[in-house]
Amino acid sequence: MNLNPVAVNATVINGTAMSQMQSVERQLREMILGLEIGPGERLTERWIESRFAASRTPVRAALLRLETEGLICRDGRGWTVSPINLTELEQIAVYREAVEVAAIRITCALEDKSAVDLIEAMLDSCDAATAREEWHRVGMDFHIELARLSGNDFLVRAVRDAMTRLSRARWLEVRDEAALGRAWAEHHAVLAAVRAGDADEAARLLSTHMVGSRDRLVTSLRDDRRGLRARGFAVVAA
Amino acid sequence: MNLNPVAVNATVINGTAMSQMQSVERQLREMILGLEIGPGERLTERWIESRFAASRTPVRAALLRLETEGLICRDGRGWTVSPINLTELEQIAVYREAVEVAAIRITCALEDKSAVDLIEAMLDSCDAATAREEWHRVGMDFHIELARLSGNDFLVRAVRDAMTRLSRARWLEVRDEAALGRAWAEHHAVLAAVRAGDADEAARLLSTHMVGSRDRLVTSLRDDRRGLRARGFAVVAA
DNA sequence: GACACCAATTTGGGATACCAAGTTGGTATC
DNA sequence: GATACCAACTTGGTATCCCAAATTGGTGTC
Numbered sequence: 001m002n003l004n005p006v007a008v009n010a011t012v013i014n015g016t017a018m019s020q021m022q023s024v025e026r027q028l029r030e031m032i033l034g035l036e037i038g039p040g041e042r043l044t045e046r047w048i049e050s051r052f053a054a055s056r057t058p059v060r061a062a063l064l065r066l067e068t069e070g071l072i073c074r075d076g077r078g079w080t081v082s083p084i085n086l087t088e089l090e091q092i093a094v095y096r097e098a099v100e101v102a103a104i105r106i107t108c109a110l111e112d113k114s115a116v117d118l119i120e121a122m123l124d125s126c127d128a129a130t131a132r133e134e135w136h137r138v139g140m141d142f143h144i145e146l147a148r149l150s151g152n153d154f155l156v157r158a159v160r161d162a163m164t165r166l167s168r169a170r171w172l173e174v175r176d177e178a179a180l181g182r183a184w185a186e187h188h189a190v191l192a193a194v195r196a197g198d199a200d201e202a203a204r205l206l207s208t209h210m211v212g213s214r215d216r217l218v219t220s221l222r223d224d225r226r227g228l229r230a231r232g233f234a235v236v237a238a
Numbered sequence: 239m240n241l242n243p244v245a246v247n248a249t250v251i252n253g254t255a256m257s258q259m260q261s262v263e264r265q266l267r268e269m270i271l272g273l274e275i276g277p278g279e280r281l282t283e284r285w286i287e288s289r290f291a292a293s294r295t296p297v298r299a300a301l302l303r304l305e306t307e308g309l310i311c312r313d314g315r316g317w318t319v320s321p322i323n324l325t326e327l328e329q330i331a332v333y334r335e336a337v338e339v340a341a342i343r344i345t346c347a348l349e350d351k352s353a354v355d356l357i358e359a360m361l362d363s364c365d366a367a368t369a370r371e372e373w374h375r376v377g378m379d380f381h382i383e384l385a386r387l388s389g390n391d392f393l394v395r396a397v398r399d400a401m402t403r404l405s406r407a408r409w410l411e412v413r414d415e416a417a418l419g420r421a422w423a424e425h426h427a428v429l430a431a432v433r434a435g436d437a438d439e440a441a442r443l444l445s446t447h448m449v450g451s452r453d454r455l456v457t458s459l460r461d462d463r464r465g466l467r468a469r470g471f472a473v474v475a476a
Numbered sequence: 477g478a479c480a481c482c483a484a485t486t487t488g489g490g491a492t493a494c495c496a497a498g499t500t501g502g503t504a505t506c
Numbered sequence: 507g508a509t510a511c512c513a514a515c516t517t518g519g520t521a522t523c524c525c526a527a528a529t530t531g532g533t534g535t536c
Contacts, residue, residue, distance in 0.1 A: 095392035098340030154333035293491045
């Protein structure tokens with residue numbers, strides 16, 4: 001017996017109706033990325049079902065998608081929120097660098113550089129008063145949008161996927177004001193090189209930025225591993 | 239009422255029991271990659287259900303997975319086997335090149351080059367008497383296994399994903415004996431450079447090989463587009 | 477106290493029933 | 507014959523039920 005009319009079941013965001021599956025997927029993803037469910041925590045389909053007032057069919061569809069995003073993984077017969085894996089983070093950073101550098105080289109060769117302005121505006125929308133959460137989001141979007149300028153959907157997808165997988169770790173990273181400022185400056189420098197069409201320089205700047213970013217990330221997490229574990233987060237180094 | 243015992247439901251391959259979902263996914267993937275179901279064909283969950291004697295739960299799980307692999311895509315409310323998209327193929331080729339070149343540079347920097355022998359042996363297992371299907375498989379595996387030497391799982395996954403998406407197109411490509419021989423020789427040359435630890439040369443050879451390969455692929459499909467359409471295959475250039 | 481053993485519960489995999497929206501084919505009307 | 511209209515069917519989305527396997531918790535034995 002289904003007593004729920006569509007108007008009740010469907011979640012509406014920005015005027016667009018979402019299916020139950022999309023709704024569950026979205027909410028669950030936000031909970032995982034927002035660390036409301038910690039890395040390493042067990043998930044049961046039944047819990048999700050009751051938590052989001054959906055039946056198991058959309059729940060399972062959402063789980064399958066989140067698994068391909070790497071946010072959850074199978075744990076024997078059940079599901080687990082993916083632990084923070086330092087080795088994996090390093091590998092993703094290498095992958096990301098290859099893809100982003102390829103993208104920026106393509107972009108530098110393009111005639112129309114006007115889209116760079118939009119990214120620059122995005123960067124400039126952050127200032128000292130901006131919430132850390134917003135800095136975090138802009139820091140991710142910068143790389144995704146930069147890749148998008150290449151016009152290659154697969155490069156964009158790869159960058160987005162990598163950033164999603166790195167997202168929780170970047171959020172956990174202990175970053176001071178200086179680090180945020182440095183990243184901001186490096187992003188601007190990269191854009192300047194792109195605007196000038198200097199592919200080698202843009203690639204070099206971007207690469208340097210990413211290597212530094214990766215090293216600080218991994219070091220920060222490695223140093224704070226005990227603290228993270230104390231918060232109930234699974235952090236593995238294997 | 240479920241009358242089917244596990245022994246009937248479970249498909250066993252190589253002594254390993256597969257779930258219904260895995261079985262449906264695998265069979266459906268093979269049918270799509272083997273062009274038994276042509277690009278652009280509509281799929282209904284009910285047809286798959288009866289075709290593989292499974293219920294809709296595993297069918298839907300399989301469809302969700304194949305969607306993330308890019309082999310099928312949503313078509314309004316239904317499912318369609320992904321058409322051959324020439325623009326997409328070109329983008330994948332660019333993506334692939336970035337990833338494979340990054341992987342081979344890492345591999346060249348490694349001390350232990352013994353794994354190269356295994357790939358060389360794989361290449362050498364093909365000769366004039368080898369079936370075209372086998373050439374096809376080895377041609378894919380060469381690139382995947384070469385990436386695996388880097389030790390970076392994300393680079394491997396990216397290459398495997400790209401090769402899967404290119405697979406049908408490569409199978410449709412009109413390739414003569416000369417083309418197969420050239421590819422074989424180029425593969426060997428790449429391995430030689432890797433063994434010598436010459437990253438720049440290996441990257442150059444691999445890159446050249448892939449660019450040529452991509453150009454021939456796209457040209458072949460573009461030229462034969464009419465013939466492919468006549469066989470009922472959707473080929474789009476958008 | 478350690479351990480083997482069994483029943484109750486939990487859980488994911490699968491099967492099926494139901495619904496709403498879309499499609500289709502036929503029919504009545506003009 | 508063209509068209510408006512409606513009923514039957516199709517189809518994906520969702521809810522619910524069943525099952526087997528794993529987990530859990532308690533109990534009796536040594």
